[in-house]
Amino acid sequence: MALDGLTAAEVAERVAAGRSNDVPVVAARSIRDIVRSNVFTRFNAVIGTLAVLMLVIGPPQDALFGLVIVVNTGIGIVQEVRAKRTLERLAIVGESRPRVRRDGQVVEVVPRELVLDDLVELGAGDEIVVDDGLVAADALEVDESLLTGESDAVHKVVGEQVLSGSFVVAGRGVYRATRVGREAYAAQLAEEASRFTLTASELRRGVDAILRIITYLMVPAAVLIVISQLTIDDEPTRDALRGTVAALVPMVPEGLVLLTSLAFAVGVVRLGRRQCLVQELPAIEGLARVDVVCTDKTGTLTENGMRLAELRVCNGHDEADAVLTAMAGADPRPNASMLAIAEAYPPGADVPAAARVMPFSSARKWSGVGFDSTAAAGDWVLGAPDVLLDAADPARVAAEELGAQGLRVLLLGRAAGAVDGPDGPGSIEAAALVVLEQRIRPEAGPALRYFESQDVALKVVSGDNAVSVGAVAAALELDGADHPMDARRLPADPEAFAEAVESTSVFGRVTPTQKREMVGALHSRGHTVAMTGDGVNDVLALKDADIGVAMGSGSAASRAVAQIVLLDNSFATLPHVVAEGRRVIGNIERVANLFLTKTVYSVLLAIVIGVMGIPFPFLPRHLTLVGSLTIGIPAFFLALAPNAERARPGFVRRVLRLAIPAGIIAGVCSVGTYLMVREMDSATDEQHSTAAVLALFVVSVWVLIVVARPLAWWKLLVVAGACLSFLVCLLVPWLQGFWALYPDHAGATTAALAVGAVGCVAVEVSARVQGRAGRSPSRPSIRSRREDHAGTA
Incomplete structure (x- = not known):
């Protein structure tokens, strides 16, 4: 095959035959997968079953908790679809573009447009995107660490194979694509790198651990509450089922897993808007x-671009400018330094051919070119003065003085031996210092x-x-x-x-x-x-x-x-990236406190009520109202709040340290209120339940305040909105009937408020005690250790 590559007809023939690299890359889950994963979940199955049961036995308002499934699932689908589309757009922007020889011309294509037998050019930094065999190589070094784990660059010669997933460290070459599409390892790498997945993390592991604990607690609690409610004397079966559903529904933190996924997805979308993939x-x-x-x-x-600020000739080498001109013309893939030199010393049409070449590599920190004729005859190196020269060399001393001013200094030196010789270039004589300016x-x-x-x-x-x-x-x-x-x-x-x-x-x-x-x-x-x-x-x-x-x-x-x-x-994007990460992780932890507090008091209520064998004090609509005003709606706002605190390990421990005592206090207060007002002969069953709901709401609001700290104006507005909404439901006549709340018994209402106030004090004390207990002696910061180190030195 000629080295001018395939013709357009040959490319079209291979594409038609399916011998191209056009492999569908799953940049995100499909719409169908997103819908299925958000709808068909274990938690939706539990909540949905209970909601259907309540719709059957009525009234419909007791099934309002089922709307949580619709709202949360809808939000999840919308946000994931938005994230999917953003990731797909950004993945296209960020993908590599190999250079391919076709019809004697070099053109850039996207990886999926490569076909079998394409000739692809390689240079330093290029990724090898399909498996192939080398047909041309010039001092080519390939890093295969992504495949083998070995960090040393491998020298490649014509005829050897290079694998997709490796990349060029130094030199240049041309390879022929021999395995494309699903046969190439690159297709697997690209699919794995761009897939929209929620892989393992401490946060998700912690959430899963919490849900396992809840599952273990739910089974015995559910059995106990079902038996107790169905065996209570004079308790209608319909009411017993309602009480059972009311006990089971709040045990399931249905929003926690979804909210975790949403927080990640929203974070990706926000960063995508800042051109961050x-x-x-x-x-x-x-x-x-x-x-x-x-x-x-x-x-x-600093910016990639530089400019030549000064050329300091050393040891009378007046030919330094001619050498630099020749070196710039002989480099087909110039880096930023060589581009700056070429701008100052542009090569003309009669650029001499290089007889010997040693490409630049970061390990050597120099490059070399040898010329057999013209004013630039000889072997020359261009690189770091402190690598090429002895410490006492005047040129190196001058280079270090210039470097102290923030300038980039390269040495142009004449080599005693061939730059590509097995023993290296030998001793180096300084010919000039190339002073480059970097723009910050x-x-x-x-x-x-x-x-x-x-x-x-x-x-x-x-x-x-x-x-x-x-x-x-x-x-x-x-x-x-x-x-x-x-x-x-x-x-x-x-x-x-x-x-x-x-x-x-x-x-x-x-x-x-x-x-x-x-x-x-x-x-x-x-x-x-x-x-x-x-x-x-x-x-x-x-x-x-x-x-x-x-x-x-x-x-x-x-x-x-x-x-x-x-x-x-832009390096300025990185602070926004870090801030977004902190916002996501910190807010998930806050919201998890609310969800798990509800789970703890729900399990406690089920166990206590089941053991005592008394009617469950709440209707499903009661817990829907309290949960929505103190958890669901506030969690939405808290999840979007700024949060600059760096995340720490121990997510599960910290969340349970607050949620368990807060949940126990809330449960004890509501049960205690219910038992207290049951002793009041003048109060009805509806007023007993209303008192228990009122006590639970008061304590839950204080838990919300503790979790929301430090309190900003908008957080106070969220809390005030929750309280105001509850008062409206409590005092407006037609809403009283809808929510089955009857606060007209002064004694029961007063008792509920008093017990709730005691519960608030208990939550506050517990939070302060747990806060102090959770503070471990902080590790000295890097800055303080650096200062100590400097002082010791």
């Missing part, structure tokens, strides 16, 4: 737990201030010179920027390494492997780490971090392994 939903929760953000410098804190992103400073205000530690981890990185960090007023560390001087001992990483803010000359080790060191100290990056050298660390954040303009490999992609390339 969330590839894995648990990333929303992980963001809430982040306490360390490791960020690259180039492309993240205007949004970087405010973003750093945000993280500092939220007690999130920032660490700048770069492959550039440590002094230069420190200068950029200092310009951004990053705490600790005045003590940058050269990563080559990091201790080998794991414990000492972890201490150095934790106590230092700025690192230079960091290799890809060291970035990964730094993430591991921070993990060993109990930190939750987010890593940002845009290059191939960031991929290993992005994989190992709790949350990997890639820039949309970065390499395809970095986007592929990151959980979050900032498609607008």
Whole structure:
């Protein structure tokens, strides 16, 4: 096959024969799956069955709790469909676009448009999207760590196979697609990466654990209440069934699981509006737990583009500008540094051909080109002065002085040997210092201030010179920027390494492997780490971090392994991402307190009433009213509230620590009120139930106040609205009949309010005691440890 690729006719023939890479990728669940998963749930089955039973025995208002299924299921379907469509749009924007040779031209296509036998060009940072065989290779190095776990780059030559899921570290090449569609491993990777799933997380594991506990409690409680209600003397069967349903319905926290899914889905949609692609939903929760953000410098804190500020000739090498011109013309895939050089020294039409080439790699930190003729004759290297020169070399000293000013300095040096020789280029003589200016992103400073205000530690981890990185960090007023560390001087001992990483803010000359080790060191100290990056050298660390954040303009490999992609390339988006994660996780925990308090008092009521063998004090509509005003409606507003508190481990323990005592107090108060007013001969059965409802409502409102703290004006408005709505139902005559509430017995109403007030005091005391007990001695922050470390030094 000619190296000019397939013709248009050959492409059309392969597409017609089904030999293309057009594999349907499930970016989200189908509409049918979304509807089915939201409608056919265990909780909907339980609540729906009870609602149908109440519709049969009547009156219809006792089946109002069934509307919760309709409302919650409808919201769930709408939000998930919106999230699905947003994810599908963003996935299309963020996908890689391989370059394919067709009809002698190089064109960009989307992966699904590749066909069998297509010739695809490769360059540094490109992802290999189908399985293939190399037909051309020039110093090609491929990282297969995503497939094998080995981080070392593998040198590839013509005839060898490269697999989808790997990516190019250095060099260039051309491969022929030999396995496309479902036969290629890339199809499986793409489908898995973009699927809209709710995978395991601490939050969801905690919710599942709580629901298992509730299930175990519901079975004996349900059996007990059914037997007791059906065996009460003089109790009509219809009323006994109503009491049974009223006892069982509130045990099921039907909104908790759905609300958890909704919170994740809404978070994805909100971030999507900020041009942020969330590839894995648990990333929303992980963001809430982040306490360390490791960020690259180039492309993240600084703009990708640079300009040549100065060329300092060394050792009389007046041909330096001619060499740079030739090197710029000989590089078919220039990086940002070479683009800046090419802008200052544009190559003409008579660019000399390179006889020897050694592409740049982050491990070597230099590239090399050899010319056999013209003014640029010889072997030349371009790279880091502190790697290529001895410490005492005047050019290296001058480079470090320039780097301290925040400038990027590269060395152009003449090599004694061939740049692609087996023993390397040999000794290097400085020919010129290429001084480049990096432009700091205007949004970087405010973003750093945000993280500092939220007690999130920032660490700048770069492959550039440590002094230069420190200068950029200092310009951004990053705490600790005045003590940058050269990563080559990091201790080998794991414990000492972890201490150095934790106590230092700025690192230079960091290799890809060291970035990964730094993430591991921070993990060993109990930190939750987010890593940002845009290059191939960031991929290993992005994989190992709790949350990997890639820039949309970065390499395809970095986007592929990151959980979050900032498609607008703006570091200023990251604070919004972290804030959204905290809002989601914090609000779910708040709402879980409300749902589980209701479950606890419902189980307690069923057990106590069942043991005592007395009529259940509530009708289903009573608990529907109390639950809607103190849980359902407030939960909707609380779930949308701002919440900047970083999430902590121990979700189940914290929720149960509040919900169990609050639920017990609410249950005891309502049962106690009911038993108390039953002794009043002048009160009717309806007034007995009304008193119990009133006491339960008063205590539940105070639980809502405790959960909603700190109280803002809108939260007070929600509480006031709940109280006002209940008073309207209690005092308006036609609503009294609808809800079966009769507060006209002064003694019963007074007793209910008194018991409710006592319950409020008990809830407040319990919350304060549990709050103090739940506070563990806080771990010293990274900032304080860094200050201690500096003081010791």
